[in-house]
Amino acid sequence: MNQMVTPPKLDIIPSSAPFSEAQRSWLNGFFAGLLSDAPATPLSAEQGAAIMEEDDGAPWHDQTMPIGDRMKLAEGKAVRRKMMAAMAQQDCGQCGYNCNDYSDAIASKAEPRLNLCVPGGKETARMLKSLYEELDKAPAAGAAPAAKPAVADPVEAAAPDPSTLGRSRDNPAPAIFLGRRLLNGAGSEKETWHIDFDLSGCGLDYVVGDSFGIFASNDLGHVDQIIALLGASHTTEVRGKTLREVLQHDVSLAPAPDSLFELISYLTGGPARAKARALAQGEDPDGDAATLDVMAALQKFPSVRPHPEAFIEALEPLQPRLYSISSSHNATPGKLSLTVDAVRYVIGKRKRHGLASSFLADRIKPGDELKVYVQKAHGFALPDNPETPIIMVGPGTGIAPFRAFLHDRKATAAPGKNWLFFGHQRSASDFFYADELNGMKNDGFLTRLSLAWSRDTGEKFYVQDRMREVGRDLWTWLAEGAHVYVCGDAKRMAKDVERALVDVTAQHGARSIDEAVTFVSELKKKGRFQLDVY
Structure with a gap:
């Protein structure tokens, strides 16, 4: 194994020089770059985890990490912290909460729905169910066990507050x-x-x-195929509606839930029953569990035709x-x-x-x-000071919030500099909003536009590669107080961009890799490095 050697931090400009800390830091990096042509040192997995750890003491902010490994990192912590580890704590907001508030709501028994974590899917839902059961086994010292929440009867539930119309999923x-x-x-x-x-x-x-x-709503053709597999009529009444209406608007037909396989196991016997039970427990007897949506589950057990009412009860609500x-x-x-x-x-x-x-x-x-x-966004917003420079990294559909940022800064005449990194497969066919962006660049509003195309040549080239290529200028912006934003894929792109930012800091900021990790962690803590990832 090759041992990674990190460059020493160079203090070429003395602390007594008449410069601000940001100016001195940049000048040190500038001269260090002139003195060394060494390529950026890649960030190790351990150092990547250190960024997450230093961020908020939660090293499980990684959807690519197997859930078993995330739970090991949470060993010995409170149940609500284990719940956040199960979610990988992305704070994507798709559940209607941030991860901290969702785990608090579950732990306090205020939220009975354990399947709201969209990125986590079935694995997270199963783990949350297990952790929820731990709450009754080991209540907090000095506290009486909380009663299990009652699901409100829709007829008796209070009418929604008109002032919150459109402000929540409910x-x-x-x-x-x-x-x-x-x-x-x-x-x-x-x-x-x-x-x-x-x-x-x-x-x-x-x-x-x-x-x-x-x-x-679900595709009507898909709905009718499922009704045919059930051998039912689309006019069968379920929950005061027709079966067709419920399947189209009320329930998820995506990944088959454990409860559906549990129902199937009650309606069959022999090897089929054993297989359904295994699937209900999260096992994968035939190696196809990941591909089983509701229709595929019915096709896998063709002799089983659940009663429509029992079938609907076994499905998850449409999110x-x-x-x-x-x-x-x-x-x-x-x-x-x-x-x-x-x-x-x-x-x-x-x-x-x-x-x-x-x-x-x-x-x-x-x-x-x-x-x-x-x-509402959780920690993903433009700087309070409109003069603050911003660096936006958004390949593919990750450009969405940055198109919004640019339009907003232009509409409000914000004087701060703007730098966008955008990338996709091919420049000729995948340059989204090209006329808009080139127009903003030509009139000087978009200060810099850095592009990366992964299929234009034989060698794949991504936004993180472009960041390293223009690393000296990127460091200059950071030293001037720029805020950095990343939007897009959490599993690969966001992690690669973060590592590129560490490499740029190390090479052009005259820091060791460990010091660069700390610097990027500080950017997060100060709200200068924000992510909208999924």
């Missing part, structure tokens, strides 16, 4: 779908849409950095989907935009698609009304 507002336009050009392997909504009728507003919740807002209320009041990848794929011979993305790309028509809400 009280959505009506919005009008205006239209869509394809952002990709000929030859693209992707399908990305710019989506517009009219909010003027519901009076809903937002600030840049917020997310937009969409209540999509809204969140998207980063790509417009500014200050620039276009009453109008909201999204930037959405249509998710389509094939498993076996069956075409599948993302629920909300295909709903927005295919099934909704201009003029249609749908239920929506604004999810």
Whole structure:
């Protein structure tokens, strides 16, 4: 194993020199860069974990880390902390909380729903269920065990507060779908849409950095196929509605929940029953558990036809989907935009698609009304001082909030410098909002536009590679107090960008790798490094 050697921190400019700390730091880095042509030292996995650890004492902020490893990191901690480890603590907001508040709500028995963590999926839901059971086994010292929450009867539940209309998933507002336009050009392997909504009728507003919740419905053709597999009539009454209405609007048809396999195990016997029980316990007897949505589960057990009412009870509620807002209320009041990848794929011979993305790309028509809400951002916002420079890293649909940031800064005449890193597969077909961005650059509003295309040449080149390439200038902006923002894929891109930021700090800021890790951690603590990842 090669031992990593980190460069010493060089203090070329003495502390007595008539410069600010930021100026002195930059000058040290500038001269260090002149004196050394050594390439940036890559950040180790351990040092990457150290950034997370120093951030808030929670080293499990990593969706790529197996859940078993995350739970080991939480050993000996309070149950609510273990719950955050189970969620990987991304604070994506899709559950309607941040992770800390969601775990608190579960631990206090105020929130009975244990399946709201969208990124975590079934693994997290199973772990939360196990941790929830621990609460009754070991109540806090001196505290009486809390009663299990009663799920409110929808008839008896209090009417939603009108002042919160559209401000939470529990009280959505009506919005009008205006239209869509394809952002990709000929030859693209992707399908990305710019989506517009009219909010003027519901009076809903937002600030840049917020997310937009969409209540999509299931595809009617998909629904009818499931009804056929059940051998039922689409007019069968369930919960006061037709079976077809409930399947289309109320329940998730995505990953088959453990409760569905548990139901199937009660309705069959022999090897099929053993297999269904294994799936209900999170096992994978045939190596296909990850591909089993509700339809595939019924097809896997073709002799089982649950009663429609029992079948519906075994399914999970249909959850809204969140998207980063790509417009500014200050620039276009009453109008909201999204930037959405249509998710389509094939498993076996069956075409599948993302629920909300295909709903927005295919099934909704201009003029249609749908239920929506604004999810306030948790620590993802423009600087309070409009003069502060900002560095935005958003490849693919990660550009969404940064288009919003730019439109907002332009509408409010914010004087701070703006630098955008954008990347995708091909410059000719995947340069989203090219006319807008080039126009902002040409008129001097977008100070720098750094692009990275991963399929234009034989060698893949990503935004993190571009960051390293322009590292000296990037460090200059950091030394001037710039805020850094990252939006996009949490599992790969965000981690790679963070490591690139550490490398830039080490090479051009005259710091060792460990010192650079600490520097990036401090950026997070001070709110100068913010992420919107999923």
